[in-house]
Amino acid sequence: xxxxxxxxxxxxxxxxxxxFREAGIEPYPNRAQVxxxxxxxxxxxxxxxxxxxxxxxxxxKLAGRIVSLRFHGRASFAHLRDMSGxxxxxxxxxxxxxxxxxxxxxxxxxxxxxGASGTLFRTRTGELTLQVNEAKLLSKxxxxxxxxxxxxxxxxxRYRQRYLDLIANKESRDRFLIRAKVVQxxxxxxxxxxxxxxxxxxxxxxxxxxxxxxxVTHHNALDLELYLRIAPELYLKxxxxxxxxxxxxLGKCYRNEGISSExxxxxxxxxxxxxxxxxxTLMELSEEMVxxxxxxxxxxSKVPYGEYEIDFAPPxxxxxxxxxxxxxxxxxxxxxxxxxxxxxxxxxxxxETEHLHSHGKVLGEIFDELVEPNLIxxxxxxxxxxxxxxxxxxxxxxxxxxxxxxLFVAGREIANAYTELNDPKEQRQRxxxxxxxxxxxxxxxxxxxxxxxxxxxxxxPPTAGEGIGVDRLVMLFTNAPSIRDVILFPTLRPQxx
RNA sequence: GGGCCGCUAGCUCAACUGGCAGAGCAACGGACUCUUAAUCCGUUGGUUCCAGGUUCGAGUCCUGGGCGGCUCACCA
Numbered sequence: 001x002x003x004x005x006x007x008x009x010x011x012x013x014x015x016x017x018x019x020f021r022e023a024g025i026e027p028y029p030n031r032a033q034v035x036x037x038x039x040x041x042x043x044x045x046x047x048x049x050x051x052x053x054x055x056x057x058x059x060x061k062l063a064g065r066i067v068s069l070r071f072h073g074r075a076s077f078a079h080l081r082d083m084s085g086x087x088x089x090x091x092x093x094x095x096x097x098x099x100x101x102x103x104x105x106x107x108x109x110x111x112x113x114x115g116a117s118g119t120l121f122r123t124r125t126g127e128l129t130l131q132v133n134e135a136k137l138l139s140k141x142x143x144x145x146x147x148x149x150x151x152x153x154x155x156x157x158r159y160r161q162r163y164l165d166l167i168a169n170k171e172s173r174d175r176f177l178i179r180a181k182v183v184q185x186x187x188x189x190x191x192x193x194x195x196x197x198x199x200x201x202x203x204x205x206x207x208x209x210x211x212x213x214x215x216v217t218h219h220n221a222l223d224l225e226l227y228l229r230i231a232p233e234l235y236l237k238x239x240x241x242x243x244x245x246x247x248x249x250l251g252k253c254y255r256n257e258g259i260s261s262e263x264x265x266x267x268x269x270x271x272x273x274x275x276x277x278x279x280x281t282l283m284e285l286s287e288e289m290v291x292x293x294x295x296x297x298x299x300x301s302k303v304p305y306g307e308y309e310i311d312f313a314p315p316x317x318x319x320x321x322x323x324x325x326x327x328x329x330x331x332x333x334x335x336x337x338x339x340x341x342x343x344x345x346x347x348x349x350x351x352e353t354e355h356l357h358s359h360g361k362v363l364g365e366i367f368d369e370l371v372e373p374n375l376i377x378x379x380x381x382x383x384x385x386x387x388x389x390x391x392x393x394x395x396x397x398x399x400x401x402x403x404x405x406x407l408f409v410a411g412r413e414i415a416n417a418y419t420e421l422n423d424p425k426e427q428r429q430r431x432x433x434x435x436x437x438x439x440x441x442x443x444x445x446x447x448x449x450x451x452x453x454x455x456x457x458x459x460x461p462p463t464a465g466e467g468i469g470v471d472r473l474v475m476l477f478t479n480a481p482s483i484r485d486v487i488l489f490p491t492l493r494p495q496x497x
Numbered sequence: 498g499g500g501c502c503g504c505u506a507g508c509u510c511a512a513c514u515g516g517c518a519g520a521g522c523a524a525c526g527g528a529c530u531c532u533u534a535a536u537c538c539g540u541u542g543g544u545u546c547c548a549g550g551u552u553c554g555a556g557u558c559c560u561g562g563g564c565g566g567c568u569c570a571c572c573a
Binding site: 012070073076092110125144145154156157159261361384406413494495 | 498504506507508509510521522523524525528529530531532533534535536541542546563564565566567568570571572573
């Protein structure tokens with residue numbers, strides 16, 4: 001829908017703009033005067049009943065969008081909304097002047113932006129209201145907003161025109177406000193623990209740090225294929241080599257894979273690396289960070305999610321990958337020791353195993369099928385098979401297993417962490433093994449990154465690192481059924497305009 | 498990629514078995530000085546997602562396509 005093919009209502013509103021101009025009223029002035037945020041006024045005076053005190057509080061200059069408008073002859077009510085809240089406005093023709101009342105206010109529409117200055121009082125029903133003395137049109141809407149009572153329900157429109165969703169649907173506004181608090185809370189928490197925030201390339205020559213298909217792009221001047229990062233991991237560990245013992249990066253990653261209610265091609269991850277720590281430290285850190293975020297932001301460690309109530313209060317359940325397979329997945333014990341038994345069992349579950357080129361991968365599939373959906377309350381699954389964890393450090397007592405955990409909540413992976421593999425020789429062998437799997441057709445196998453191995457040769461201290469899917473965490477905090485509900489502009493096919 | 502469902506006015510939704518495309522809100526004109534889904538009177542508004550087909554007649558049935566949702570597959 002471009003402005004060329006506008007409908008009748010839009011045309012009428014454009015004409016209204018012209019009539020304002022003809023009357024010498026600028027519908028899009030350059031400046032507004034604001035003395036207070038609406039939310040601040042509400043919190044300061046919502047408890048004050050004394051009319052005299054309200055009147056003596058003085059003049060408030062507020063600005064925002066008109067979200068409702070009720071004319072009653074020579075008096076009118078409206079609600080004005082800014083980011084912090086909304087407040088009722090009361091206009092009287094004898095207060096704001098006949099000129100403004102007749103020529104401007106009466107011609108205004110729900111959705112217009114208005115600057116209003118006046119004093120506080122309470123209406124007969126007790127609502128804190130601004131008695132307007134003076135007002136100014138700040139921006140004229142020329143396209144009607146979604147219906148006031150039912151809001152905007154069409155999911156496609158809500159995603160494509162998120163601004164309308166935000167105007168019309170409070171749940172959506174609240175969700176993204178919570179998202180902002182979660183992001184800020186993560187930054188604050190990690191900073192308070194001595195982590196520094198860094199930025200590493202999102203365009204990489206060798207994409208690494210995860211098993212995923214990358215997006216490809218091209219740099220003209222260098223005539224170079226570049227990949228959008230699938231994870232910042234390998235760069236962050238280079239920084240630990242460089243002496244930044246505690247680093248984190250919070251930002252977008254890109255994976256060229258399917259879209260679903262829990263996958264968006266670009267998504268937000270926070271990764272952090274902590275020298276002289278191991279994966280046990282990070283389990284505690286995760287518990288503390290997420291539970292304190294829930295308490296600070298939502299006021300409770302228990303949060304509703306769909307049909308469940310998730311309790312983030314630590315300690316969280318911990319169970320080894322191997323034990324989870326047998327006790328939660330009811331897989332026979334022999335699958336752990338025998339690749340053949342694992343394949344047989346997987347076939348029974350109708351899992352195709354032909355493309356799975358290692359024992360660990362088969363176990364991973366069995367895990368995804370039988371265990372993951374049952375992990376509702378926060379649960380750490382720890383000690384993963386080495387062949388699906390090419391960047392994690394082996395357990396000294398069992399080289400088939402690495403010191404790695406994943407956090408699951410509501411049947412979904414939220415975080416992935418491990419004690420980092422810092423032996424350069426072993427890392428090279430692991431990457432070479434990944435290359436062989438790539439040759440066998442696994443497009444998501446890791447690539448050999450010689451520069452990364454060289455960095456390890458300069459010495460990576462014992463280090464633990466973790467990545468948390470921020471979008472999925474926000475889904476849990478906001479009871480959102482789809483990742484699209486917590487991403488402002490989710491990836492969609494283009495259509496219409 | 499498969500299956501199922503959806504797409505009708507700016508928005509939210511109706512329209513029986515194929516028979517004049519409708520309501521509320523919004524918009525436009527008017528009344529109204531404490532309303533809050535304000536109220537009252539009047540008016541206007543349609544490429545029924547697109548392209549074909551069947552039919553005297555298609556929003557409705559058929560074929561193809563588009564976009565979206567859910568789900569399965571894929572995705573450590």
